Each structure stands twice: as structure tokens, then as C-alpha cells.
Amino acid sequence: MNILFLFTTLISTLFSSENPELIIKVSNIEKIKGEIKIGVFNKETNFLKEIGSIRNYAIKVNKSTAFITITDLPKGEYAISMYHDENSDNECNRNFMGIPKEAYGFSNNFKPKFGPPKYKDCKFTFLENKTLNIEMIN
Template sequence: MKFLVAIIVTAVLFFSNKITAQENVSITATVVNVTSDEGKVSFALFDKENFRIKSLQSVLSEIKEGKSMVSFTDIPSGEYAIICFHDKNENNKMDFATNGMPLENYGASNNVMNFGPPKYEDAKFVVADKNVSLEIRF
């Protein structure tokens, strides 16, 4: 009987550790070509449903030697996209010219740059059971 209880307890601990590990996956995103160390880089994590509407997590990061890095933590398995921009004047928004062209550099996961705002299908990536590391270029 004690042996059976030990097996059950071990199985419960094993499976609960697996669940915890999957819930604690992180995404590390690094912009590698910021043009100056002035200001900050603003990163936003999205899923398909809320892409460019409301981020799941947002993080501001300092710039050191043209690089800026953030981590999004406790990410469940799924499909996501990241958009970021260089908030050079630190007004917490992306600035645009009167003709609609961006005045600040921006990028998205997968580094697909088309005319117009990033598209979810171009920027999406999958999070499974391992940490994800991405390099983004403006």
C-alpha cells in the first residue's frame, strides 16, 4: 500500500511540475539595430484576436550600444506576434508625420517589413514548451 501511495505521489508531482514548466515559458526579444541610445524601445506582445488593438503584455526597455532587450514571462503555449518601436522622445506613443508616415523606427517579430503597418500573418510565431528568443530589426 505504501508503495502504491509513493507511486501516485510521484506521478502527481511529475505532472504538476510539467504543467508549471509550460506555464512559465518566456519570450526574449532583442532589437539589435537601434540608431541611438536616446529614448527607449517599447515592445508589445499580441495574440491574433487582439493584434494591434490591445497588447497582452507591454514592456519599455533601455537602449545600450544600439541594442534593447525584454522578456515576456509566464506565456502559455500558443501563437503570438511582437511589435516594437523606438520611442526616441519618450512620449509613450509612436509619432507620425501629417501624411501618416512613421517618424520613429519600428519592427515586428520575423522582420517582415512591408509598406504599411505590420501584419499578424507576417509576424506570428509559436510558443510551445520551451523559451523563445527572437531578434528584431528596425
């Protein structure tokens, strides 16, 4: 009887639906219009591609700093990519060389130098309530 109780307690703890809270603070927003589009990734495969994100969020821009609280993300390892969709066309507009014309940002405030970041550059561990501060690159 005690073994059954312990087993039930262990299983309910492991499969608890309670997720930690992830708060993302986005700063350095220059243009007060459009939305910040956020993609959450959990592996290197298709990182930065729309098909690779496991969750997507949007924040309406109405000041130079924006916040979003995410409560539907289970504990794990993730990387975040975002861009400021200023013209509300649902894509990160780029110039002829492929460089974003709209502001963008990554978890760990990774700033790419010669090409897009890799998953390992942006990944972080999410096991408890956490706040990420991401500064947009303009």
C-alpha cells in the same frame, strides 16, 4: 490509487506555472535615447492597437543593441510589435500620412510595404525557450 496518482501528475504537469523564456534581441537602434516599447499580441483582433496587446514591456535604450528576457508569457502563438519611443511621449509618432517617424519593428522581421502588417505576417509559435532577433526599421 494508481489512477489518482496519474491524474494528479497529469494535472500538475498541464498547469505547471513554469513558462519558457523568450529573449528578444533588438538591433539597428540608431538613436541612443528613450525606450523601446514592446507589445505582445495573441490574436488578429486589435493587432497593433494598444487595447489588443496582452503584455507590454519597455527597454531603456543605452546602446545600439538591446535585450529583454520575458519569463511571464505562457506557451502559445504570438506576434510582437515594437517602436522606439525616442522622445519618451509614450506613443509612436507619425507623419501626416500615418507613417511612423520613430523606428519600429515586428516579429519575423516583417517589413511592411503598403500599410501595416497583419497578425499572420508576424506570428510565431512559442513552446520552448526561444530567442527572437528583431531589427528596427528606421
